[in-house]
Amino acid sequence: MSSQNSSETVDAAPRIPQRKRGRERVAALLKAGAEVFSEKGYEAATMTEIAARAGASIGSLYQFFPTKELLAKALHEAYLADLSSMLEGVRQEASGQSAAGMADRLFDGLLAFLAERPAFSALAERRDIDKEQKRKTGAAMREQIAGLLASTSQPFPKARREAMAAVVLQLMKVAVSLSSEEDADRRRAVQFELRQMLKGHLNSVQVA
Amino acid sequence: MSSQNSSETVDAAPRIPQRKRGRERVAALLKAGAEVFSEKGYEAATMTEIAARAGASIGSLYQFFPTKELLAKALHEAYLADLSSMLEGVRQEASGQSAAGMADRLFDGLLAFLAERPAFSALAERRDIDKEQKRKTGAAMREQIAGLLASTSQPFPKARREAMAAVVLQLMKVAVSLSSEEDADRRRAVQFELRQMLKGHLNSVQVA
DNA sequence: GAGTTTTGTGAGGACATGCTCATATAACTC
DNA sequence: GAGTTATATGAGCATGTCCTCACAAAACTC
Known part of the structure; x- marks a missing residue:
């Protein structure tokens, strides 16, 4: 029960950066995302490559952008x-x-x-x-x-x-x-x- | 021996239809491919769906079009x-x-x-x-x-x-x-x- | 330093998809 | 019918990718 969310169907709320480091991460992730999306196109772009290019782990990427689609949308x-x-x-x-x-x-x-x-x-x-x-x-x-x-x-x-x-x-x-x-x-x-x-x-x- | 090809690195030569049934199959496969490609786009189109829509098995599809890309190219x-x-x-x-x-x-x-x-x-x-x-x-x-x-x-x-x-x-x-x-x-x-x-x-x- | 919050990590689960292969059936030749 | 070639089948392999999770390390508060 409970695990991580209380109400229903709240699948994966993005974490909003609170500290300077977090904001810099998000900026780096967005920049890397833009690069990879432009080089490979949306579908062929992989979250792993985006994270790597931002110098972050996949886990970090997914904390701020719980979905590939949400990253693109942002x-x-x-x-x-x-x-x-x-x-x-x-x-x-x-x-x-x-x-x-x-x-x-x-x-x-x-x-x-x-x-x-x-x-x-x-x-x-x-x-x-x-x-x-x-x-x-x-x-x-x-x-x-x-x-x-x-x-x-x-x-x-x-x-x-x-x-x-x-x-x-x-x-x-x-x-x-x-x-x-x-x-x-x-x-x-x-x-x-x-x-x-x-x-x-x-x-x-x-x-x- | 011999099976179907003699020389080396001939990765998956397409089978060219020889009989009427084969030509009809190819036509159906191309038609189904066109449908699915137009509906989903090239990347999201799946070979399984194309075969199914043509009333064929995946194996059949791959005999005539050894690659998704070759089907698109044709x-x-x-x-x-x-x-x-x-x-x-x-x-x-x-x-x-x-x-x-x-x-x-x-x-x-x-x-x-x-x-x-x-x-x-x-x-x-x-x-x-x-x-x-x-x-x-x-x-x-x-x-x-x-x-x-x-x-x-x-x-x-x-x-x-x-x-x-x-x-x-x-x-x-x-x-x-x-x-x-x-x-x-x-x-x-x-x-x-x-x-x-x-x-x-x-x-x-x-x-x- | 203790406690809390934010941020970070990467192995691995779950799943989808391209494609292979051993084998079966149909069709054609003689 | 025997033999040969063309066609058909679909379980399953290999692989790649999205995303989760349990836990670790900073950073901040007191």
């Missing part, structure tokens, strides 16, 4: 928050500009964001992600981007705003997936074309 | 061949048309292709794919698309032809990733925007 949520503030930064900085200028800032911001967080796509695309949560997150991001587009010097027709936001998202994903293109010349050429294409499209929709 | 290569003939079809049918018309045909062809092969993206994105092979496949596809663009009524400047082909390829990948978007309205809206955007861009480059 990282993912932190990244989403970063993403959101990056978008907010673009908004404050480029509000009132032309749509093309906004697109440039967005491109730059997102490329920088992803360059610093190579695990992002692996976490965003993992299969055991909560479906409803995924839907909500996507909706929130599209809404924020739509807000960006609306703060442009010459706003978009409401009817197409949502779709434009979704297109921007998709194009950003392409720009990112290009970062694994080995031929640097081609990578730059394609990123250039994508940027031009998006700016031209935004323009044409505004004019229409 | 499916993937068949799909790539289909894709290539689809592109060839577009070329024969739309050669001499405007770039916009070509883009429309391309989009239609690709959407139809994907609708019939829901496992394609799971197979194309699996991690244990051969890297050199991947590079070759990409190069071949870009070349074929460049040929398409060149057969247009008003061809592209040579300097940008390669980049344009790469852009088209990337946009096709977006369309692929969009096929998993659940909200059908949004999926259609985004596909519409992508189509318009590509057509506009092709146009502007031709004119320039």
Whole structure:
């Protein structure tokens, strides 16, 4: 009886770090997790390797992150928050500009964001992600981007705003997936074309 | 002696079906594989489930496909061949048309292709794919698309032809990733925007 | 130092999955 | 029917991975 929890179905509550050492451990674990997730992908990443790379034992890892999925979730949520503030930064900085200028800032911001967080796509695309949560997150991001587009010097027709936001998202994903293109010349050429294409499209929709 | 192979290190040569029953089995196994791969993704798909869904035993499955990866590869290569003939079809049918018309045909062809092969993206994105092979496949596809663009009524400047082909390829990948978007309205809206955007861009480059 | 809390450890349990193999059955040839 | 080849079967092996647990060592409080 009793063993470790009193109420029912409280499977494995994570231990929240209280001391400095604990917080440093958690930071190291998150960092190692990000590395391994980005190198191997979510499924192929192993908890053993993550612990080893953080210089910790598996037991330590599991005290703070009782589940592989919870570790991924913690990282993912932190990244989403970063993403959101990056978008907010673009908004404050480029509000009132032309749509093309906004697109440039967005491109730059997102490329920088992803360059610093190579695990992002692996976490965003993992299969055991909560479906409803995924839907909500996507909706929130599209809404924020739509807000960006609306703060442009010459706003978009409401009817197409949502779709434009979704297109921007998709194009950003392409720009990112290009970062694994080995031929640097081609990578730059394609990123250039994508940027031009998006700016031209935004323009044409505004004019229409 | 002899059993089935003579030389050394021939780890598990696949058995090629000789009789009608064997060919039917292989067909059923491929079909079941496509189903499970598309539902669960490559890594989470299990050989046991594939065999069961094909109405075969695991042993049977492993006689024709000695490895999970070989099963995926067989499916993937068949799909790539289909894709290539689809592109060839577009070329024969739309050669001499405007770039916009070509883009429309391309989009239609690709959407139809994907609708019939829901496992394609799971197979194309699996991690244990051969890297050199991947590079070759990409190069071949870009070349074929460049040929398409060149057969247009008003061809592209040579300097940008390669980049344009790469852009088209990337946009096709977006369309692929969009096929998993659940909200059908949004999926259609985004596909519409992508189509318009590509057509506009092709146009502007031709004119320039 | 005694007592308490937090953090650390790693062997091993439980389980899933890719794959093998000895053996059986069907189909085809003569 | 005898002989041969192709196909079928599924128990079980090998392996890898998530996670647990009993206990140890710090670190902090008094």
